[in-house]
Amino acid sequence: MERLASFGNDPFDKPPCRGCSSYLTEPYVKCAECGPPPFLLCLQCFTRGFEYKKHQSDHTYEIMTSDFPVLDPNWTAQEEMALLEAVMDCGFGNWQDVANQMCTKSKEECEKHYMKHFINNPLFASTLLNLKQAEEAQHNETAIPFHPADDPPRPTFDSLLSRDMAGYMPARADFVEEFDNYAEWDLRDIDFVEDDSDILHALKIAVVDIYHSRLKERQRRKKIIRDHGLINLRKFQILERRYPKEVQDLYETMRRFARILGPVEHDKFIESHALEFELRREIKRLQEYRAAGITNFCSARTYDHLKKTRDEERLKRTMLSEVLQYIQDSSACQQWLSRQADIDSGPTPPAPIPSNSGRRSAPPLNLTGLPGTEKLNEKEKELCQMVRLVPGAYLEYKAALVNECNKQGGLRLAQARALIKIDVNKTRKIYDFLIREGYITKA
Template sequence: MERLASFSSFTDDPFDKPPCRGCSSYLTEPYIKCAECGPPPFLLCLQCFTRGFEYKKHHNNHTYEIMTSNFPVLDPTWTALEEMALLEAVMDCGFGNWQDVANQMSTKTKEECEKHYMKHFINNPLFASTLLSLKQAEENQLTDTAIPFCSTEEPPRPTFDSLLSRDMAGYMPARADFIEEFDNYAEWDLRDIDFVEDDSDLLHALKIAVVDIYHSRLKERQRRKKIIRDHGLINLRKFQILERRYPKEVQDLYEAMRHFARILGPMEHDKFIESNACAKTYDRLKKTREEERLKRTMLSEVLQYIQDSSACQQWLSRQADIDSGLNPTMPVMSNSGRRNAPPLNLTGLPGTEKLNEKEKELCQVVRLVPGAYLEYKAALVNECHKQGGLRLAQARALIKIDVNKTRKIYDFLIREEYITKA
């Protein structure tokens, strides 16, 4: 399948392209690019392509693209290569020097260059609307992701040696610089260094090391300036006014996390602080989930005794003692004088579909809802895997329900080889 494509660089200089993989000659347009091999791109000249050159994983039946810039873009009489050459010539010679632009292009006259450039690049409403939309999109993005503590506005220009000038750490907005730099005397170490031809190798290396040290101190100076500008710390008074609008805990969080500003950009720093502020929300939701889980466990216990009024009354008394802070001493048990309760009907109970036939029979006999059984089973199996075995006393400590039911569940899991005895 043939496809006509344009090379990423419209220049016709063969030295800007990789050589042909077949004959290693410099490529000239048009040439062939394999659409299935790469990266790096697999390029062939027309001669190697016509003789079906193959190399390693490349086969001559692969799909390919014809790479050329000999096609019109904005004007039928101008090729893409000439469009790029015109833009490069204007950048090199300057806008308005059309004679020099034409001389550099060598394929168009002075009048043709001026007319084409003014028509398609200056007075073209499509380009103007595109640039305007891109600018508006960029402004909207900056507005949407604005950080309350980071201000990139132009700082005020106070009078020299005023109170506001001292608050701004001696920042000079007109020069975008500070009166006193960080590491202000770093240049002093270079004032006596002079490279001469008769320096020994050791002395020359020593001078180079001093210059490298100075260069690292300049990098640190620029890094600190960038932090101050990016995070809006130049106008200290405005920063403090913004800071006072937030609650005390948020101010404390920003103060504690301010040390990380030197390793994070303004956007990343604000997201980092927001993620820490969300930790309290996570803890609150986790506590709510735990309370809901305890309620579900309590409901499972209630369902066990719901059809035995005596056992239900005892269970309610025990829960009342627990809520009042007392230690319940009376165990909850069914009335032994009554006949055994009928098997539990599992129809419609959540979790029934997850049980096999033997587990369903166990839940019916023990009168245990499937959801509670699955929780007890998972707890016993996990503990058995941790300990390498499980005793009945350990099972009773894990699932605090009726001891007879615990024994039946324990024996069933042993018999079905879900767990093993210690």
């Protein structure tokens, strides 16, 4: 019985013979009763009747060889695998390089055989179609990013995250304020009595039908929010960050149409555009390789490495020219060095210079009655008043910066700005305050 033994032609890719420990060359023998791992013997050990532990010389066996035709009588299975490996190494269309790597077939034979049996073969086309359908079926099972069984976050009342979740209460699986929150008011004075006339009774029934339609709309909106994972907004945003910037913009634009498509169809739509973007970027990269005269991926890797090196050298020359531009003027050079130091370390900004424009600054924020004020000390209250930041938002920003500082062992101003998306001046004041009070440390 013949079997396809290995993809490679190198005998060192195969395990050694169990009898003499020599590297196997085709054909060789595999015991059909022992294993796993497979019990392999060379022909010399097999003819001697080699036996080892449970293996006996009278066991059934298989002859392992790839010296037989599969798709074409003139091509062996070993040559078929060598052709596929050569196309993978040299790239599709580089038939001369493929023929040189195979050494047994000409350029024309390689191209004709590959196009006939691997490109225009309906058997392989149907197989690829089945694989694609199976992949789509698997994708359908995992397309919805949020399921009812997931545990949404449980933020404190009136916090920033609570406002992002539109007042959703996980313990009750409901919202503080419903859509069309005052729909029940139309029913509060309706009472069905026996003395009602037919017209009045029909009018009351119509009001109840209208109320039912408003309830259906409320449930429809809840279902959309749950199916698309909009309750856990942070988790939804993390899933969006998997895509490039262009696809993220499309995701944001098409979110309003998600209720029309449904969760699975909407995710399919976004995934298809993400795939299109990747294909366009890959095609552009391949066109760049072709324009540079590159015909295989080995040369492409060298080209990418050299291009990266050239870009780094060009950046260094640009910085050097900028330094030489200011080197003659001592004050301009000092300003340039100070600006570079600000970029690298993010120091505390200098005291603001009073302007003569006559513009009045905003008055301090009144914290009376705001949630979370009791959790602040006097210095933090003063900061929130001057920065005009509600205590709940400040506590969330403070916790985020402290956690990130503990993870990284220090925090830079640029990292703080990337972590909390508010006004840069407010971020700097919060950062400097936390540094000064010892809550966080500089990196």
